Amino acid sequence: MTTPDTESSLGTRAAAAFVDYRAGDAQALHTLVAVVTPVLWHVVRSCGLSTQAAEDTVQTTWLRLVEHADAITSPQAVLGWLCTTAKREAWRVQRATRTVDPVADLEPDLPTPHDPAQVAxxxxxxxxxxxxxxTLSPKCQQILRVISMGGAPDYASLATAMGVPVGSIGPTRGRCLAALRTALLSDPDWSLT
Amino acid sequence: MTENYDVPFDDIDVAILDALRRTVALADPVPPSLVGDIDFTLSLAAMNAELAALTTEAAAVRAASPENAESVTFTSSTMTLMVVIGRDDSAIRLDAWVSGGGITVEMIHGSERSAAVSDVNGRVSWFPVAPGLVRFLIQPLTAGGRPVITPAIEL
Structure with missing residues (x-):
């Protein structure tokens, strides 16, 4: 059994757990779920799903993995496969539950914290x-939200899974992060801790 | 001033994304029960269960109150399960029809499971049922058959 370092990248930990799962270690699937579910949550929420629909969609994504585990040729690809599947499932749910112009679904509304207590x-x-x-575009919010869930080694694979061209984010900064950086660094009330 | 975007990441970029991760976790936290719910669902899937399709859209069901949510139908390659959601007094009542008699149908409500065997008309029912998310697990009628699990619906 592999013993992934908890400090290693998300993709590496996911791959190690996936290898163990396919080798018959049932506990490894729990590890994989615990490691990747927070990322999938933000993938589907950034597609504009309600919390309830998001929970269902993340669950369905994991069922798809169990169904199709044998089709994933490289363990390193499992993180991207899960994110891509979650995004497609989220879009499918969006199309089934909304009656707006399908084109608008490509730039869905992002959930925002409306609860004052949450904001406080x-x-x-x-x-x-x-x-x-x-204030960023919905697409940039979606990308950055998901990218931020990983560490630096994961940025490129997460960006790719979200449909961003290879090289746009990780290893390079990319327009979305550049826009956020510009806004933050020009705000005298904001500083990095 | 606009930051250059076609340059490698630096420490400030990484720090901004770290701060964003903390912020997003505060703004939109992962539901605390989600990982446990997934583990449970996957343990059912480990039985080689087939995931049924929800014929009636989930959102339409959720949008309706229990009084006017008439029915939800699930279909798989081997069976159909129609669930009628109703109320007796203040409690929720579920009446379901599966394609055949003598079939064991389990209602899964959180970590609780309640099994019933369909009568000659294929009918099973549960009463009272607490509000919340429920799924149904239909056991195969023949040895070697696949169980069928449905997506969750909210009562």
Whole structure:
């Protein structure tokens, strides 16, 4: 059994757990679920699904993995496969439940924290960051939200799974992160901790 | 001033994304029960269960109150399950019809499972049922057959 370093990248930990799962280690599937579910949550939420629909969609994504595990040729690809599958499932749910122009589905509304208590719970730094973040285009919010769930080694694979051309984010900064960076660095009330 | 975008990441970029991860986790936290729910669903899938399709859209069901949510139909390659959601007094009642008699249907409500065997008309029912997410697991009638699990619906 492999013993992934908890400090290693998300993709590496997911791949190690996936290898163990395919080798018959049932506990490894739990590890894989625990590691990747937070990313999938933000993938489907960034597609504009309600919390309830998002929970269903993430569950369905995992069922798809169990169904199609044998078709994933490289363990390193499992993180991207899960994100791509989650995104497609989310779009499918969106199409089935909305009656708007399908083109608009490509830029769905992002969920925002409407609950004042939720917003109040944010630290000042986080609140300032969020205020700038929500001024970005929906597509940039979607990409950055998902990218941020991984570490630097994961940026490129997560970006690819979200449909961003290879090389746009990771190893290079990309337009979306550049826009957020510009906004933050020009805000005198915001500083990196 | 616009930051250059066609350049490698630097420490500030990584720090911004780290801060964004913390912020997103506060703004839109992962439901605490989600991982446990997935584990449970996958344990059912480990039985080689087929995932049925929800013929009636889930959103339409959710949008309706239990009083006017008439029925939900699930279909798989081997069976159909129609579930009628109703109320007796203040409690939810589920009446379901599966394609055949003598079939064991389990209602899965959180970590609780309640099995019933369909009568000659294929009918099973549960009462009272608490609000929340439920799934149904239909056991195969013949040895070697695949069980069928449905997507969750909200009562």
């Amino acid at each position: 719970a944010m630290r000042d730094e986080a609140r300032r960051l969020w205020e700038h973040f929500v």
